[in-house]
Amino acid sequence: MDNFFRHWTTRKRETGTAAASATAATNTNGEGSGSFEANIRRPYSPGAALTISAVYRAIELRAKTVGQFQMQYQKLNREGGNFVPDIGDAMSSYASNGQRMNYLLQVAPNPVMTATHLMQQLIINKLQLGNGFVYIERDDLGEVRYLWLATCGGYNQAAGTYNLSYAGEHGVVNIAAAPAADVIHIPNTFRDQNGYMGIPTIRYAIDTLSMIATQKAQSLETAAKGGRMKLIIGEEQTGDTPGTLAFSMFNKQEMDKYALEVQEKLYQNDVVALRALKSVQNISMSAQDQQLVEMLNMSLDDVARYFGTPRALLMMDSNSHYSTYQNATMEYLTRTIQPDVEEIEEEFTRKLLNVHDFCRRRFHMCEQPLLRLDKEAQAKVDQLRLQAGTATVNELRKQYDMPSVENGDTVYISTNLAELGSDKLSGTTTPAAPQPAPQPAPGEEGQKGGEQ
Secondary structure, three states, rough: HHHHHHOOOOOOOOOOEEEHHHHOOOOOOOOOOOOHHHHHOOOEEEHHOOOOHHHHHHHHHHHHHHHHEEEEEEEEEEOOEEEEEEEOOOOOOOOHHHHHHHHHHHHOOEOOOHHHHHHHHHHHHHHOOOEEEEEEEEEOOOOOEEEEEEEEEEEEEEOEEEEEEEEEEEEEEEEEEEEEEHHHEOOOOOOOOOOEOOOOOHHHHHHHOOOHHHHHHHHHHHHHOOOHHHHHEEEOOOOOOOOOOOOOHHHHHHHHHHHHHHHHHHHEEEEEEEEEEEEEOOOOOOOOOOHHHHHHHHHEEEEHHHHOHHHHHHOOOOOOHHHHHHHHHHHHHHHHHHHHHHHHHHHHHHHHHHHHHHEEEEEEEOOOOHHHOOHHHHHHHHHHHHHHHOHHHHHHHHOOOOOOOOOOOOOOOOOOOOOOHHHHHHHHOOOOOOOOOOOOOOOHHHHHEEEE
C-alpha cells in the first residue's frame, strides 16, 4: 500500500550531514524510511510515477492511441467542396509546400524521429511534465523546415517567448527566446494560476486531493499496527515445576507493568512466546479483515479516473468480456482521445496557418488507422458509407491498397428513404398508364397484306 503511492513522489534533496545519512537509507528510486504523510508530499518525479503499472499502462495507452492518428495538411477542393490532402501534383517532380508539409506530419518531422514517435512523446510530455512542446524550425523564406520535440526551460509571459532545448541532428540545441508563433504548446488540462502552463496529472492529484491522501495515510497507519497476523504461543506448565510467568503471584501494579512490556513486544514482533500458558490465539486482524485489498482497488480506480482510462483497458478487471472492452474502447475514444485530438488540431492550425487560410486549409488528424485491425467494424463502416453515397467502390478499394475497377467511381444511394406524405410511405403508388400500341405508318398496312 505504501509502495503504491510512494513511487509517485521522490524525496527532497537535503544538504550537509543530513543528506549523507539520508543517502545511505534511500535507494535509487528515492525511497526510504518515513511516514506516509512525508512520502506523499515529496516533489513529483515522472520516472518514479512510471514504476506503477497502472500509471504506465494509462500513459502508454493514451500516447499510442493518439500516435495512430494520421495528421494531414488539407486544402479545400473547389470542385467537390470538401477538404482533401494537399499533396500537389503526384506526376510532377516538383515538391509543393503541401507535399512537404504532409511529409513532415506523416513520415519524418525531423532527421532523428518519425511522426508517430513525435506525437506519442508529445502526449507523454503533456501528461508527465504538464506540457508538450514542438519547436517549428523555419527556413529563410519562413516555410517550415523541421518540427522538433522540445522541452521548456521557462516562459516569458511579458515577451511571449520560450526558452527551449531539443535533441538536434548534431547534439542538443538551445533556443534562448523562441517566439510563441514558432512553438506548438499542448498544455495539460489542469494549469497553474496564470492559466497558461499545464500541471502534471499526478502532481496535481497529489497536491490538491489532500483529503484522499489523508485517508490513505490513516489506512497505512492502521495496516502497520494490525495488518499482519500476530500470535501468542504459550508453553504448558508440566508437573510441579513452576513456570516463568504466574499471574496469580503478581499484584495489580506488577500486572500493569508487565502488560505494557507485552504490548511493546507485540508491536515490534509478529510472534511472542510466553511460558506457562496453554493456549495459542491470534490477537490481530488479518489484512482481508481490514479490507486492504478493497482500499488498493480504490487507489487503482483513482489512477483510472485521473487519466480518463476505463479499468478494463488498464487490465484490472478479471471479469471483463468482449462487450466490456468494446464499450470501454468507445467510451475512451469519445471522452478522452477525441478532446486530445481536437486540441492538437487547433494548435497546429493556429501556429502554422493564418487568417487568410481559414476555410481554405486545415490540419486534420485522420482516425482511419484505428479501424485497420477491427475488420468487422471497418466492414460495417464501409457498408454504411457505400449505401449513403459518401464513398464509391473505388474509394473503398483504395483504402485496402486494391486496384480500381471499371465503373467503380459510380455513386450509389439507398432507395429506402422517401419524402413525408409521399405515395411510397402509404403504399398506394399510382400505376403507370398503359402505353398505346404503335400504329403502322401509312402504306405499310396494305404492303403487309399483299405480302401475306
